[in-house]
Amino acid sequence: MNTQTDGLLIVGEDLCEQLVGRSQAFDAVQSVFAAMASGGARNFPVIREALGYADALYGFKSGFDRDGQVLGVKSGGYWPGNADKGLTNHQSTVFLFDPDTGQLSALVGGNYLTAVRTAASSAVSIAQLARKDAKVLGMVGAGHQSAFQLRAAAEQRDFEKVVAWNPHPDMLPRLAAVADEIGLEFEAVSQQELGAQADVIITITSAFEPLLMKDWIKPGTHLACMGTDTKGKMEVDPELVTSATVFTDEVAQSLTIGEAQHAAGTGALTESAITPIGAVINGDHPGRTGADEITLFDGTGVGLQDLAVASVAARLADEAGLAQRVAL
Numbered sequence: 001m002n003t004q005t006d007g008l009l010i011v012g013e014d015l016c017e018q019l020v021g022r023s024q025a026f027d028a029v030q031s032v033f034a035a036m037a038s039g040g041a042r043n044f045p046v047i048r049e050a051l052g053y054a055d056a057l058y059g060f061k062s063g064f065d066r067d068g069q070v071l072g073v074k075s076g077g078y079w080p081g082n083a084d085k086g087l088t089n090h091q092s093t094v095f096l097f098d099p100d101t102g103q104l105s106a107l108v109g110g111n112y113l114t115a116v117r118t119a120a121s122s123a124v125s126i127a128q129l130a131r132k133d134a135k136v137l138g139m140v141g142a143g144h145q146s147a148f149q150l151r152a153a154a155e156q157r158d159f160e161k162v163v164a165w166n167p168h169p170d171m172l173p174r175l176a177a178v179a180d181e182i183g184l185e186f187e188a189v190s191q192q193e194l195g196a197q198a199d200v201i202i203t204i205t206s207a208f209e210p211l212l213m214k215d216w217i218k219p220g221t222h223l224a225c226m227g228t229d230t231k232g233k234m235e236v237d238p239e240l241v242t243s244a245t246v247f248t249d250e251v252a253q254s255l256t257i258g259e260a261q262h263a264a265g266t267g268a269l270t271e272s273a274i275t276p277i278g279a280v281i282n283g284d285h286p287g288r289t290g291a292d293e294i295t296l297f298d299g300t301g302v303g304l305q306d307l308a309v310a311s312v313a314a315r316l317a318d319e320a321g322l323a324q325r326v327a328l
């Protein structure tokens, strides 16, 4: 895209939803994870601050993908009062810049893209790490993200059934409707039963204490722990983390704000025991090496994922002539 002559591209939420499907998001996220692991792409330090206004959290996630020529920042955060105003509590916008000149090239709505890139992340981990014969998908969590995670995960293996548990059971029917829509049997179960049945488990909650214990998980299970993205959060037993082979999007985040922060904090898990999933994608790490191995993907959420999908949205909108253009 020649941004210098073409001006600024504006790609709103509706266009993102129309143009960026699960497969585009999967490919973009898988490529950028690979680039991160090979040194071709790098996330910059995250800023996240309490505003002291409207109970809001606000911040920036930024990075540069030299391989993919994507430079930018996602700005946004969490406004808990938004639901009462008919708005999503999480609000974000991606700013893309021309890496050759620093000129602003695109403004892209980040709300839908955040959901689809997070779903792509656990889907990539399932594609790379789950047993090929996985049949039962376990869902822990039934909020906004869970439906996106379920749809993307369902495309990675020949799943026959979804077992689900949520701390707020009244939210489960929404997830059951998604399973029904994609033709999967659905059963609401206890946490122990979920561990006993599931071959692949996605956790996507806002928990601060373990929801799944080590002894409940079957050998050979793949877990994608997606909810823990802040210091203090926790979704699974730290002993489960230390007993698993651990993969992540970014090791630095896994150790500080991801699911591994607790096991790392006590010294039970060392940095060298955590593998960037990009190394598996690149063929530099074998990934799963046995049918009984428990693999755990600590999906912390990195800015480069946002930039990758936003760049796809900007390119597709530009090619289709659908986005608004503004002279700089």
Ligand code: NAD
Pocket: 114, 118, 140, 141, 142, 143, 144, 145, 146, 166, 167, 168, 171, 204, 205, 206, 207, 208, 226, 227, 228, 229, 299, 300, 301, 302
């Ligand atoms: P949501 O508010 O729609 O749903 C919240 C979920 O967490 C529900 O299942 C709810 O029952 C559960 N929950 C709420 N409070 C809880 C508590 N105190 N203990 C245990 N469970 C609790 O949120 P969402 O959009 O579905 O996102 C879920 C989580 O995923 C959030 O914590 C969010 O920060 C995280 N997230 C992570 C990434 C990433 O890239 N890793 C991206 C987006 C969201």
